[in-house]
Amino acid sequence: MAKVPGISESEWKVMKVLWARSPLPSNEIIEALADKEDWHPNTVKTLLARLHKKKAVGVQKEKNHYLYSPLVSQADCVQTESESFLMRVFGGSVKPLLMHFVDKQKLSSADLEELKSILKKKK
Amino acid sequence: MAKVPGISESEWKVMKVLWARSPLPSNEIIEALADKEDWHPNTVKTLLARLHKKKAVGVQKEKNHYLYSPLVSQADCVQTESESFLMRVFGGSVKPLLMHFVDKQKLSSADLEELKSILKKKK
DNA sequence: ATTTTAAAACTACCGCTGTAGTTATGAGCA
DNA sequence: TGCTCATAACTACAGCGGTAGTTTTAAAAT
Numbered sequence: 001m002a003k004v005p006g007i008s009e010s011e012w013k014v015m016k017v018l019w020a021r022s023p024l025p026s027n028e029i030i031e032a033l034a035d036k037e038d039w040h041p042n043t044v045k046t047l048l049a050r051l052h053k054k055k056a057v058g059v060q061k062e063k064n065h066y067l068y069s070p071l072v073s074q075a076d077c078v079q080t081e082s083e084s085f086l087m088r089v090f091g092g093s094v095k096p097l098l099m100h101f102v103d104k105q106k107l108s109s110a111d112l113e114e115l116k117s118i119l120k121k122k123k
Numbered sequence: 124m125a126k127v128p129g130i131s132e133s134e135w136k137v138m139k140v141l142w143a144r145s146p147l148p149s150n151e152i153i154e155a156l157a158d159k160e161d162w163h164p165n166t167v168k169t170l171l172a173r174l175h176k177k178k179a180v181g182v183q184k185e186k187n188h189y190l191y192s193p194l195v196s197q198a199d200c201v202q203t204e205s206e207s208f209l210m211r212v213f214g215g216s217v218k219p220l221l222m223h224f225v226d227k228q229k230l231s232s233a234d235l236e237e238l239k240s241i242l243k244k245k246k
Numbered sequence: 247a248t249t250t251t252a253a254a255a256c257t258a259c260c261g262c263t264g265t266a267g268t269t270a271t272g273a274g275c276a
Numbered sequence: 277t278g279c280t281c282a283t284a285a286c287t288a289c290a291g292c293g294g295t296a297g298t299t300t301t302a303a304a305a306t
Contacts, residue, residue, distance in 0.1 A: 008293055012211055026253070042296050045254070050293085065253070078212055082223060085208045088135055089201055094224055095234045100205060101217055102241060111218045116242050118225060119235055131263060149283075165266050168284075173263090188283070 004072045004080050005054040012077075013037060014047045018057060019074040023067035127195045127203050128177040135200075136160060137170045141180060142197040146190035 007015060017032045018024065024032075030044045048068060051057040059066045090097040107115075130138060140155045141147060147155075153167045171191060174180040182189045213220040230238075 006292090009211060010294060016214075039294095040296055041253090043294075046295075047293095049255080078223065079227060081208070081212045082227070085204070085212075086224075088132060089204045089208075091139075094230055095237065098221060098224055098238060099241060100201065101209075101221055102238075104202060104205070107217055112242055114218070115221060115225075116239065118222060119239050119242070129262090133264065162264095163266055164283095165268095166264075169265075170263095172285080 001079055002072065002076045004076050005056055007051075007056060007072075007077060007081075010043075011047055011051055011056070014044065014051060015056065015070060015072075015074070015077065018068060018070045022069040023060060024069075025062075025065050025067055029068065124202055125195065125199045127199050128179055130174075130179060130200060133166075134170055134174055134179070137167065137174060138179065138193060138195075138197070138200065141191060141193045145192040146183060147192075148185075148188045148190055152191065 013033060013036070014029065017029050020032075026041075026045060026048060029048065030039075030041045033039060033044055048057065052059055052068075056070065056072050057068050058071045059068055086092055086094065086097060090100075102115075136156060136159065137152065140152050143155075149164075149168060149171060152171065153162075153164045156162060156167055171180065175182055175191075179193065179195050180191050181194045182191055209215055209217065209220060213223070
């Protein structure tokens with residue numbers, strides 16, 4: 001899997017917008033984020049610039065404005081983040097991690113069923 | 124559950140030592156970390172000072188030297204970190220998270236069995 | 247063609263992080 | 277009692293992250 005650059009908390013929020021739909025001009029990205037975050041438009045621009053610099057997003061010049069798209073896949077980023085979280089917090093052991101989340105977070109019984117069937121297939 | 128201060132990556136490594144055994148004098152902490160990390164002793168001291176400042180570890184003056192102990196529990200820190208990870212990377216949905224880890228990380232079949240039985244009890 | 251305006255680009259600033267050098271302090275030893 | 281040595285305390289500094297102000301550019305409108 002592709003090596004992805006480090007992506008900060010705020011940058012993730014920008015990436016999520018682009019993973020959901022792209023390419024997008026900055027104003028639409030800003031708008032999409034306005035819902036969730038209370039950010040100055042320039043803040044989003046800065047984040048886009050940083051993401052561009054580290055090659056996490058690409059820009060295409062479209063006559064007067066730019067269009068942004070992800071250059072790294074969400075799956076790769078999720079993988080990278082998960083790995084790092086697993087190491088840092090659970091010392092690399094998946095089982096305690098799973099037990100933690102099964103235990104501490106509320107799962108519907110439908111979720112439980114689904115999980116069980118996945119585990120069954122997995123075996 | 125107690126609100127814990129933000130604990131950085133390197134600080135976590137120090138906390139792990141103290142969660143495993145405490146109270147400890149700085150030299151033993153430094154020694155314990157020497158195995159895993161290639162840090163200058165002063166680096167560890169700085170980390171301890173920062174953790175002390177943010178009240179994540181306490182110090183007791185023991186004649187000439189200090190003894191350090193955690194003031195926040197590992198469980199609370201794990202909980203806080205997990206929550207933040209869940210939000211950031213999986214948008215708050217536990218099921219995709221679980222599926223990711225079941226899928227992407229290698230689990231022994233013993234692990235799978237154990238998980239299944241936990242799920243069974245959980246239901 | 248000049249003015250207005252939106253977006254892009256550049257600059258800024260503070261607090262946190264990783265990493266460590268430097269200085270002060272106090273206790274044991276000579 | 278003065279010297280030495282470990283340890284604690286203070287200082288440093290560059291890079292990142294969150295946040296946004298200022299300047300430039302180029303297109304649209306008059």
